Every structure is written in structure tokens, then in C-alpha cells.
Amino acid sequence: MAAFYIFVFILGLVVGSFVNVLIYRVPVRKSIVTPPSSCVSCGKRLTARDLVPVFSYIFLKGKCRHCGERISPRYPLVELLTGAVFVILFARFGFTAPFLAYAYLMTILIAVFFIDIDHRIIPNGLVLAALAGGLVFFIWNCVNPHPQVFGDDKWWTPLAGLLPGSGFLLLVAILGSLIYRTEDAMGMGDVKLMAPIGLFLGWRFCITALVVSVFLGGLVSLLLVLTGIKKRKDTVAFGPFIVAGAFVTMTWGREITEWFFNYINT
Ligand SMILES: [Zn+2]
Structure with missing residues (x-):
């Protein structure tokens, strides 16, 4: 059973990183599919290892790998929030x-x-x-x-x-x-x-x-x-x-x- 909860939480973290994309792109009418994510400060493209929900933020100590600019803690918070919401919904409804x-x-x-x-x-x-x-x-x-x-x-x-x-x-x-x-x-x-x-x-x-x-x-x-x-x-x-x-x-x-x-x- 614990394995299901861990799976749902990780699913929530991944969906949460998509929620971040929605938050930053939808209000300014940018495509949510292209271009790939880049640093808002130096514009360098972010690769897979920079985009692991929550963990990348921790490993990078909240700073851009290239220019050292601080990354908003709201990114991992939105991911954690989405993960928590998914877990609570799963606890209530199961896989339904x-x-x-x-x-x-x-x-x-x-x-x-x-x-x-x-x-x-x-x-x-x-x-x-x-x-x-x-x-x-x-x-x-x-x-x-x-x-x-x-x-x-x-x-x-x-x-x-x-x-x-x-x-x-x-x-x-x-x-x-x-x-x-x-x-x-x-x-x-x-x-x-x-x-x-x-x-x-x-x-x-x-x-x-x-x-x-x-x-x-x-x-x-x-x-x-x-x-x-x-x-x-x-x-x-x-x-x-x-x-x-x-x-x-x-x-x-x-x-x-x-x-x-x-x-x-x-
Ligand atoms: Zn940068």
C-alpha cells in the first residue's frame, strides 16, 4: 500500500512541475509546450537533470547551474503542494x-x-x-x-x-x-x-x-x-x-x- 502512496506522490510532483509551466506561461499567452524550459535570468536551456521536481532545487541549492541566480522556492513548493493534494485525494478515493x-x-x-x-x-x-x-x-x-x-x-x-x-x-x-x-x-x-x-x-x-x-x-x-x-x-x-x-x-x-x-x- 505504501508503494501506491509513493507512486501517487511522485506523480503529483511531476504534474506539479507542469503546473509551474502553466503558472508562468498561461498569463503571458506563451505556448505551454514549446520552447523547452530555460533559466529566467541567463536564458540557458535547462536539461533533464535541472528539471527533476524538488530534487533539482535541493541539489542546485536553489541557484541556476550556469549564472548562479537564485531560483524562486515557489517552484518546489508548487510541486510539493501538488504532490500532497494528489496523496490526499488518493487517500479519499483510491484509484477510481x-x-x-x-x-x-x-x-x-x-x-x-x-x-x-x-x-x-x-x-x-x-x-x-x-x-x-x-x-x-x-x-x-x-x-x-x-x-x-x-x-x-x-x-x-x-x-x-x-x-x-x-x-x-x-x-x-x-x-x-x-x-x-x-x-x-x-x-x-x-x-x-x-x-x-x-x-x-x-x-x-x-x-x-x-x-x-x-x-x-x-x-x-x-x-x-x-x-x-x-x-x-x-x-x-x-x-x-x-x-x-x-x-x-x-x-x-x-x-x-x-x-x-x-x-x-x-
Ligand atoms: Zn541562469
Whole structure:
């Protein structure tokens, strides 16, 4: 069994190095296939021994082999994060269709997490890639229902997930622009991002993911203001909280939802 976990973790590290490529190339509209990776400082092409996830960073002591320029520790961190996410999903689902589906979705969402922090955008290409994967999972679920994942075995449950999250955020965006007369109270990127998440989680757990995202967003914003890192009027990107909320829900959504309804019934 341990061997499976090690395999999934290494798979996550390798996919994580692809997530790094997405993070640095998608926002500037560069191809994610060519050219091969090179040092951002000296431009020397990186070879296989420079591209082993996490290990290359450790062996190179975080510096470029050629020019000695410091390599951002975020590269190995993104790889480790992706590895950890894959292991947690595997612990929950084993080698099943939901594991593959959610590992695919999280690969895209981890890229979205960092791109939204860096650039305050959620690229349409990534939302479309997520939607395409969600469509495959939807069709698979029509043939082979997953009530343990969606909460029931109705074929349209994933499809109905397109509505609640995106609809709610769209309402917030419209109200925000009316009240504050500003475009960016709630970005349209956030509205679009909730659509594939709803497709992957189904309507029931899409609502849970939305609630968890808003809760995490409020909590972290409060901490950022209290610690003086952000001022009260600063805005915080909401995309990373949607990503965190989606991950927490795909892994522990059932328990959270049951706990919540038990709580309000007592
Ligand atoms: Zn270099």
C-alpha cells in the first residue's frame, strides 16, 4: 500500500512541475509546450537533470547551474503542494474515476490559485480546460453513477452544479457594481471559475464549496487586516479561496455538510 502512496506522490510532483509551466506561461499567452524550459535570468536551456521536481532545487541549492541566480522556492513548493493534494485525494478515493477527475481539476485549480494571486486574472483557457474535463466526468457519471461523490445518483446532478455557485457570484458582481460603482467588486473570472467546479461537485456540494470559500475568504481577509498586512480598503483576490473551498469540499464535503445541518438542527 505504501508503494501506491509513493507512486501517487511522485506523480503529483511531476504534474506539479507542469503546473509551474502553466503558472508562468498561461498569463503571458506563451505556448505551454514549446520552447523547452530555460533559466529566467541567463536564458540557458535547462536539461533533464535541472528539471527533476524538488530534487533539482535541493541539489542546485536553489541557484541556476550556469549564472548562479537564485531560483524562486515557489517552484518546489508548487510541486510539493501538488504532490500532497494528489496523496490526499488518493487517500479519499483510491484509484477510481473520481480520483482521476479531481486530480485533473486540482492540477488546473492550483495554477489558477497562483495566477490569480500574481496577476488578478483567471485565464479563460484554464476555465475551458476544466469545463472539458468536467464534461467527460459528467458523461462518465451518466453511465456509471457516483452517488457517494454527488450525494445522489441522478444523471443531471453534476449539470445542475453549473448554476448555484456561478449564479450567486454573478448576483454579487451585479450588486457590487451597482452599489460601489466599480467593476471589480467580484471579478467575472470568479463567476466563470465556479461553473466547472459545480460540474465536478454537483449542485449540492457546489453550494458547500461556495460557503466554505466565502468563510475562508472572510476569515483570511480579517486576519490580513488585523495583522496590518492589508488595509481595510484593499481588495483580496477571491480565486484562491474558491480553489481552497473546492478542494476542501471534494475531500471532506460530505462530512462538512452533515455537520452543518446537524448543527443548525440542534
Ligand atoms: Zn541562469
